[in-house]
Amino acid sequence: MASLQNYPGSRLLESLGPYTTLNVDQLNFVAAQFFALGLAALYRTVFRPEKVSPSIRHAFGLLFGLWMGYFCFGYHAVHLAGLPAVCYLVILTQNPQVVHGAVLFVAMLYLSCVHLHRQCFADSSYGLDISGPLMVITQKVSSLAFSLHDGLVKRERDMTPSQKLYAIKKVPSLLEFFSYSMMFPSLMAGPVIFYNDYIAFIEGGMCAGTKKPPLDAKRVILRDPSPARAVFRKVCAAVVCALVFVLFLPTFPISKIKEGPFVDDTSLGYKLWYLTAATAVVRAKYYFAWCLADAACNNAGLGFSGYSPDGTPLWDRFSNVDIVGFECGTSLKESIDSWNKGTNRWLRFLVYDRVSSRATLLTFALSAIWHGFYPGYYLTFLGGALFTFASRTVRRRVRDHFAASRESKLFYDTSTFVATRLVMAYVTYPFVLLEFWPSVVLYNKLGWFLHGVAAALVAFGPRLIPKYEDAGRKNEIAMVLRRAGPYSDAVGRID
Structure with missing residues (x-):
């Protein structure tokens, strides 16, 4: 086991190391998460909205978030307060017209400095790093700034439904802002929660959009x-x-x-x-x-x-992941939508739903920078963008040709399930490996063959693969797809 001489977090659990396969940093993370799990029950019952004021609930979530941060990261936990503090100053001083871009820039700059310090100087003997919680905090403060911009600048008729739902009309107080940024249940690993949902939770209001x-x-x-x-x-x-x-x-x-x-x-x-x-x-x-x-x-x-x-x-x-949805997805989109779902919501809210062109590329670019600067990330995200475009071509040009019967639809879904599993392994191993040259060496041995297939589909697929145009059979196909049940996700989208 690694000595972790430079690990700044608590060493209270270090004596348990010989009895487990975990280092003290990993033990601290697991202990902190189970502590948060137990503390959450107390929060929900004893400190419920009917019994205490919103200020007490804010303070409770913030104080234990700070304690968890110090327990796991020691003096590095100052960054957990430092990043939102800098962003709060930006919110107070910048014009609402530009506050969203300014906060995103400052938060990403702060996070990038931490990423680069870890990559260049940090002790690699321990895996728990302050950049993980800071990534979640960056999502929170930036989404809050965009919601504030929407609420103070945009006209309601110019906003999308999600922008209307999350628009903020006034700057949060200091306590509200910091408790939202560092609330203990989601501090260490998310999921990201938008500010209006957090306030509804604090004040005891039912979440908008829930089914009766x-x-x-x-x-x-x-x-x-x-x-x-x-x-x-x-x-x-x-x-x-x-x-x-x-x-x-x-x-x-x-x-x-x-x-x-x-x-x-x-x-x-x-x-x-x-x-x-x-x-x-x-x-x-x-x-x-x-x-x-x-x-x-x-x-x-x-x-x-x-x-x-x-x-x-x-x-x-609010959920981080849909394991079944990712592992059993029959398309790249299904799997991506099921992985790190909070981050997908954040990227869609900040980028994908706001830009008129190159939305996919810009979304992948922000996601890559948010993750850090290891070369493997960029190999994965560049490849991911290419495979996303290729997957869209297949869905638009090929899928309807197999929708004439339940059997052909099942064959199509089985084939795309296998292809998705293969592509996911092929495109994500650099993300795990992190290193550039070992990843490229293996791609060279593999002949970059899936990259070639994807590029060919993007370049020539729309020209060479005829689109299914039999309008007279659309109703018949729709009935087949409905009978196919879980084999189909295309009902209502035949056109």
Whole structure:
């Protein structure tokens, strides 16, 4: 186990290291998240909105967020307050016309400096780093600034539905701003929550857009339903993912793909199979952290989205990840939409829904810079943009040709499921490896073949693949797709 001599966080749990496979930084992260999970229940019950004032709820969430930050990061936790403090000064001093761009620039500059310091100077012996929570805080303060710009500058008729929903008409107080930025349930691993949703949670208001309970529900529906079932399910999922990571990482280390025997002496099929397995094991680490964070938020009362048809409360309004949606997605879009869902919402709110051209490229660019400056990130995001365009071409030009029957639709979905798994492993391994030349060396051995296929689809697909134009069969196809049930996501989009 690494000595972690330069780790600035608490060493209270260091003696437990020999009994686990975890270093003290990893133990601190796990302990902090389970502490947040238990504290969230106290927050939801003892400090519920009917019993205490919003100021007390703000202060409670902020104080324990600061404590968790200090426990995990020591004196580095000053950045958790430093980034929002600088951005709050920008909000107070800048014209509402430009405040959104100014806050995004300052927050990204601050975060980028931390990323670069970690990349160039930090001790690589420990994996827990202050940049993780700062990435979440950057999302919060920038989305707040954009909402403030919308509320103070834009006319309502010029706003999209999401901009109307999240528009802010006045600058938050100091306590509101900092408690929103550093609330303990979502501090360490998200998910990002927009400011108006956070205020509704603090003040006890029902979240906008939640579904009412069905009138014929057999059980008694409470206004404040218990999140126990959702919390238990997500904690179990987190534990399973942690076991997968711990048990299979020694068998499928990502570092193996840099070794000469793997690069030079294995077949193309084995390389692709190993990349698929190794990247899946790494994803389990993210699933663990995100599911546990989701559980903490739900246990605090965050994330209620309404009721299912049988009256079961749903707790998926704010979520980091949809594991089944990612692992079983039949298209690149489905998988991307299911991965880091809070970040997808943030990118859509800030970029994708606001620009008229090159929205996809600009969205990938902001996402790449937000992640940091390791070369592997940029190989993945550049490849991701290319494969996204190629995937759109296939969906628009090919899918409808297979929609004539349930069997052909199933064949199409099965084929795209396999292709999506292959592409995900192929395009994301540099993101995990981080290094440029080892990633490029392996791509050279693979012949960049999937990049070539994607580029050909983008360049020649619209010209060579005829679009399905049989208008007379649209209703028939729609009926087939509806009968296909879970095999189809195209109902209502035949045109």
